[in-house]
Amino acid sequence: MTVRIAIDCMGGDHGLSVTVPAALAFARHEPQAQLLLVGRAADIEGMIGRVTDLRDRVQVRHADEVVTMDEPPAQALRGKRNSSMRVAINLVKDGAADVVVSAGNTGALMAISRFVLKTLDGIDRPAIASVLPNERGGTTTMLDLGANVDCTAEHLLQFAILGSSLVAAIDEKERPTVGLLNIGEEVIKGNEVAKRAAELLRASPLNFHGNVEGNDIYKGTTDVVVCDGFVGNVALKASEGLAQMLAGMIKDEFTRGPLSRALAVFAYPVLSRFKRRVDHRRYNGASLLGLRGIVIKSHGSADAYAFEQAIRRGYEAARHGLLERTIAAMQPFAIQLAAQPSAQPNAEPAQPQPANDQPRAAAA
Amino acid sequence: MTVRIAIDCMGGDHGLSVTVPAALAFARHEPQAQLLLVGRAADIEGMIGRVTDLRDRVQVRHADEVVTMDEPPAQALRGKRNSSMRVAINLVKDGAADVVVSAGNTGALMAISRFVLKTLDGIDRPAIASVLPNERGGTTTMLDLGANVDCTAEHLLQFAILGSSLVAAIDEKERPTVGLLNIGEEVIKGNEVAKRAAELLRASPLNFHGNVEGNDIYKGTTDVVVCDGFVGNVALKASEGLAQMLAGMIKDEFTRGPLSRALAVFAYPVLSRFKRRVDHRRYNGASLLGLRGIVIKSHGSADAYAFEQAIRRGYEAARHGLLERTIAAMQPFAIQLAAQPSAQPNAEPAQPQPANDQPRAAAA
Numbered sequence: 001m002t003v004r005i006a007i008d009c010m011g012g013d014h015g016l017s018v019t020v021p022a023a024l025a026f027a028r029h030e031p032q033a034q035l036l037l038v039g040r041a042a043d044i045e046g047m048i049g050r051v052t053d054l055r056d057r058v059q060v061r062h063a064d065e066v067v068t069m070d071e072p073p074a075q076a077l078r079g080k081r082n083s084s085m086r087v088a089i090n091l092v093k094d095g096a097a098d099v100v101v102s103a104g105n106t107g108a109l110m111a112i113s114r115f116v117l118k119t120l121d122g123i124d125r126p127a128i129a130s131v132l133p134n135e136r137g138g139t140t141t142m143l144d145l146g147a148n149v150d151c152t153a154e155h156l157l158q159f160a161i162l163g164s165s166l167v168a169a170i171d172e173k174e175r176p177t178v179g180l181l182n183i184g185e186e187v188i189k190g191n192e193v194a195k196r197a198a199e200l201l202r203a204s205p206l207n208f209h210g211n212v213e214g215n216d217i218y219k220g221t222t223d224v225v226v227c228d229g230f231v232g233n234v235a236l237k238a239s240e241g242l243a244q245m246l247a248g249m250i251k252d253e254f255t256r257g258p259l260s261r262a263l264a265v266f267a268y269p270v271l272s273r274f275k276r277r278v279d280h281r282r283y284n285g286a287s288l289l290g291l292r293g294i295v296i297k298s299h300g301s302a303d304a305y306a307f308e309q310a311i312r313r314g315y316e317a318a319r320h321g322l323l324e325r326t327i328a329a330m331q332p333f334a335i336q337l338a339a340q341p342s343a344q345p346n347a348e349p350a351q352p353q354p355a356n357d358q359p360r361a362a363a364a
Numbered sequence: 365m366t367v368r369i370a371i372d373c374m375g376g377d378h379g380l381s382v383t384v385p386a387a388l389a390f391a392r393h394e395p396q397a398q399l400l401l402v403g404r405a406a407d408i409e410g411m412i413g414r415v416t417d418l419r420d421r422v423q424v425r426h427a428d429e430v431v432t433m434d435e436p437p438a439q440a441l442r443g444k445r446n447s448s449m450r451v452a453i454n455l456v457k458d459g460a461a462d463v464v465v466s467a468g469n470t471g472a473l474m475a476i477s478r479f480v481l482k483t484l485d486g487i488d489r490p491a492i493a494s495v496l497p498n499e500r501g502g503t504t505t506m507l508d509l510g511a512n513v514d515c516t517a518e519h520l521l522q523f524a525i526l527g528s529s530l531v532a533a534i535d536e537k538e539r540p541t542v543g544l545l546n547i548g549e550e551v552i553k554g555n556e557v558a559k560r561a562a563e564l565l566r567a568s569p570l571n572f573h574g575n576v577e578g579n580d581i582y583k584g585t586t587d588v589v590v591c592d593g594f595v596g597n598v599a600l601k602a603s604e605g606l607a608q609m610l611a612g613m614i615k616d617e618f619t620r621g622p623l624s625r626a627l628a629v630f631a632y633p634v635l636s637r638f639k640r641r642v643d644h645r646r647y648n649g650a651s652l653l654g655l656r657g658i659v660i661k662s663h664g665s666a667d668a669y670a671f672e673q674a675i676r677r678g679y680e681a682a683r684h685g686l687l688e689r690t691i692a693a694m695q696p697f698a699i700q701l702a703a704q705p706s707a708q709p710n711a712e713p714a715q716p717q718p719a720n721d722q723p724r725a726a727a728a
Contacts, residue, residue: 135609146547149555183510183597191513191594214601218609230555231598233547234591237578238599239606245499245582246610246642253638260634267631270624274617278610 002034003318005311006097009039010066010084011104012307013300016040019103020047022307026315027054029308033315036097038063038088063087067108069300076108077115085109089116092293098318101285101311103298110147113288113295122330123290127159128229128297129166130236130286133278134220141167141176142217142225145286146233153196156180156226157204161333162289163224164206165326170316171223179212179222181231193228201226205332243278285310287317289326294318366398367682369675370461373403374430374448375468377665380404383467384411386671390679391418393672397679400461402427402452427451431472433664440472441479449473453480456657462682465649465675467662474511477652477659486694487654491523492593492661493530494600494650497642498584505531505540506581506589509650510597517560520544520590521568525697526653527588528570529690534680535587543576543586545595557592565590569696607642649674651681653690658682 009019016039023035034057037044041062048058063084067076076083085104091097093116102109106128114126129143143163148155160178167176180201182194194211201208209222214235217225227235250271254264264271276282284306288295294317298310373383380403387399398421401408405426412422427448431440440447449468455461457480466473470492478490493507507527512519524542531540544565546558558575565572573586578599581589591599614635618628628635640646648670652659658681662674 133609135612149547181598183513183594184601194594214598214603215605215608217602218605227598230547230558231595234545234578234595235598235602237548238581238603239578241579241582242603242606243610244579245497246607248499249641250638253634253641256634256637263631263634267627267634270617270620270627270631273620274614277613277617 001319002032003315004034004097005314006036006038006088006091006100008085008088008102008104009037009044011102012302016043016047018302018304018307020044022304022311024051024054026308026311027058030315036061036091039084061087067104069105071105071108073107073111077111086112089113093117099294099296099314101296101298101314103300103302103307106297109297110288113291117291117293119290120292120327120330122333123158125155126288126290127162128286129163129289131283132217134218136220138220140217140220140225141223142232144229144232145236146229148228149230151228153193153200156197157200160201160206160226161329163226165329166287166289167223169320169322169325173223175207176223177207177209178224178226179209179216181225181227182211184213281306282309285313294322365683366396367679368398368461369678370400370402370452370455370464372449372452372466372468373401373408375466380407380411382666382668382671384408386668386675388415388418390672390675391422394679400425400455403448425451431468433469435469435472437471437475441475450476453477457481463658463660463678465660465662465678467664467666467671470661473661474652477655481655481657483654484656484691484694486697487522489519490652490654491526492650493527493653495647496581498582500584502584504581504584504589505587506596508593508596509600510593512592513594515592517557517564520561521564524565524570524590525693527590529693530651530653531587533684533686533689537587539571540587541571541573542588542590543573543580545589545591546575548577645670646673649677658686
């Protein structure tokens with residue numbers, strides 16, 4: 001089965017110098033992949049001109065404009081209709097690509113994806129999901145990681161459905177377990193939203209495990225961990241910071257004196273195996289879920305290896321029919337979601353109007 | 365200067381078997397410390413009977429009852445007036461001790477401390493603060509870590525004042541920097557409460573650095589990181605989970621085969637130095653801030669070494685006059701805090717009445 005992947009080549013901290021080599025490497029590794037490289041055509045052609053063996057599977061689509069990394073989402077959405085990001089997303093909307101991958105500005109990617117692709121029926125807001133390694137040797141899928149900071153219990157239920165569908169599709173698990181991120185032993189067990197969300201989840205057909213705590217993410221207690229985007233973002237970034245500090249300390253200890261440096265030489269194979277196991281680049285590629293199309297967000301600072309992993313994540317999602325499976329998984333919830341007070345029909349007008357142009361998430 | 369420390373000897377997962385040896389070890393290390401061991405007197409006397417050299421500085425106070433680790437706070441508060449926890453807190457209230465240390469049930473400790481000691485003027489809710497190691501080789505003080513899950517911007521301002529006072533006292537820093545935990549690059553920069561809190565902090569006399577992200581905790585970007593208790597608790601526990609997973613993986617890699625095991629022997633001194641540096645037991649002992657008395661909460665699972673660190677934290681707080689300094693630091697905020705809509709005078713009645721008996725935090 002051929003998978004057509006649109007790549008926003010201008011996005012990310014490093015732009016073309018990372019995205020194009022990563023795309024070519026992926027095309028070489030994956031003969032079923034067809035790539036549409038979107039951005040300044042002359043520059044991209046200049047980079048791939050000498051590559052002859054892949055040209056039937058690697059095409060270039062020109063886009064004049066570039067969304068910068070710090071551009072306000074609303075400006076990127078309204079002011080740059082010919083950005084590489086938007087053109088790439090349009091390819092998914094028009095059915096020319098099965099998935100889009102971008103390392104660009106998260107806010108803009110979310111806003112444009114939402115405006116162009118629209119959300120699925122029953123989904124108010126898209127969510128950002130990512131996988132984290134766990135003690136069991138598998139991965140834990142966590143969402144939302146920053147798209148929605150003020151969430152209702154109904155939003156958390158929607159995230160749970162989306163995350164569960166993602167794991168069901170990609171990992172081919174029948175009924176992934178879902179945990180609601182909460183606080184445990186301390187004074188009060190959870191805030192009001194978390195309490196109500198637990199009730200909704202318990203009443204749903206999902207395989208709801210119950211509340212989980214921060215450490216359960218890495219224990220792998222459940223396949224999916226659901227939380228609001230503020231909490232998820234803080235937990236993710238605190239983890240990144242801690243991992244970086246610990247890596248620095250290990251390096252520090254092994255370079256502290258001649259003896260330690262000598263030991264480091266001996267310990268090198270073991271340490272590098274450890275390093276490979278926890279390499280965050282392997283887990284690069286977050287999914288923007290809840291849209292009528294598959295959108296993958298790479299870390300902005302990704303190198304070519306990391307960006308290739310994000311492309312792979314998009315490829316796997318499309319190959320496993322994530323979108324169709326999510327829509328099917330939504331069916332049992334149709335009545336429940338429609339009954340929720342916050343569930344709004346997906347009624348963005350085809351023609352942008354000022355009030356609706358800006359996605360709800362960014363307006364919150 | 366003598367510091368009198370009341371110790372709830374019955375608290376924690378291990379009770380007397382951890383608290384009493386830790387207390388004796390601390391008394392040996394710190395000739396300025398006077399310890400009041402609270403709990404079942406016969407059992408404690410049985411354990412310290414043969415210790416003759418410390419008896420002038422180690423006294424026993426009997427308490428019949430024990431607050432269990434899973435007891436609802438309200439029940440511990442109303443039903444067990446002669447618990448070791450309550451008797452120990454009473455010693456602080458009555459001026460017989462300068463600080464109380466407990467490894468017991470967090471919710472009960474918070475509820476009883478709040479009821480017995482009351483909050484400081486201008487403080488609505490006590491907060492839990494702890495220190496975490498950072499890349500700079502120092503520590504970052506973070507609060508709240510789970511006492512308050514639904515916070516207003518005014519509460520976050522109060523936490524900032526309390527955390528800043530703590531660092532000023534213990535680390536003898538003139539004007540500690542304060543960061544507000546928030547989310548960065550993603551779609552929206554922070555929720556509504558965080559936005560308003562940033563305004564309040566900017567207008568305050570605190571040394572406000574601005575927003576920080578999860579990774580800044582371990583970078584040591586600011587001396588103090590302020591957040592609501594839900595976010596703080598999740599970030600802390602996610603960090604604990606990640607650290608545990610990484611430690612397990614390192615161990616795993618070094619025991620994977622005969623060669624790796626041999627390398628581990630060589631690398632042992634370096635790895636154990638690393639382990640010592642990140643040993644979470646060294647950072648044991650959270651401060652319950654905002655009360656009219658110094659209360660230190662040890663991790664429930666603490667061993668004797670860890671519990672001794674918690675006693676040390678209490679000792680240092682009392683020795684540095686944390687309470688007096690906090691009250692002094694509150695002065696410039698008196699008008700600002702009184703003007704906040706959520707600031708309520710500290711008007712719990714001396715005689716418990718049903719509606720007020722339960723502390724506000726637990727009633728949320």
